[in-house]
Amino acid sequence: xxxxxxxxxxxxxxxxxxxxxxxxxxxxxxxxxxxxxxxxxxxxxxxxxxxxxxxxxxxxxxxxxxxxxxxxxxxxxxxxxxxxxxxx
Numbered sequence: 296x297x298x299x300x301x302x303x304x305x306x307x308x309x310x311x312x313x314x315x316x317x318x319x320x321x322x323x324x325x326x327x328x329x330x331x332x333x334x335x336x337x338x339x340x341x342x343x344x345x346x347x348x349x350x351x352x353x354x355x356x357x358x359x360x361x362x363x364x365x366x367x368x369x370x371x372x373x374x375x376x377x378x379x380x381x382x383x
Contacts, residue, residue, distance in 0.1 A: 302368075304361050312353055319350055 308316065319325075326345035332338060344351050 302365055304364070307361050308354075308357050312350070312357075315350055316354065319344070319348070 320342065325342060326347060327343040329343075330341045332341065344354065
């Protein structure tokens with residue numbers, strides 16, 4: 296049941312930052328690494344934002360905020376021998 300591990304975050308990124316991220320993605324002058332996967336199981340473009348990019352700090356902050364919220368609200372499992380704890 297992977298659906299229990301997937302979550303959407305409404306308005307996680309302010310509109311202006313979202314527009315800036317789309318604009319960054321569409322540019323051709325990236326400093327970071329770019330890989331284009333073109334195989335049967337994967338066809339996409341992966342782009343890594345360089346730490347020197349102006350958007351990097353705000354994107355990282357939003358990612359960490361969403362991760363924290365996900366970990367707080369979603370399934371948490373302890374794999375100890377004594378118990379398995381879940382929380383939704």
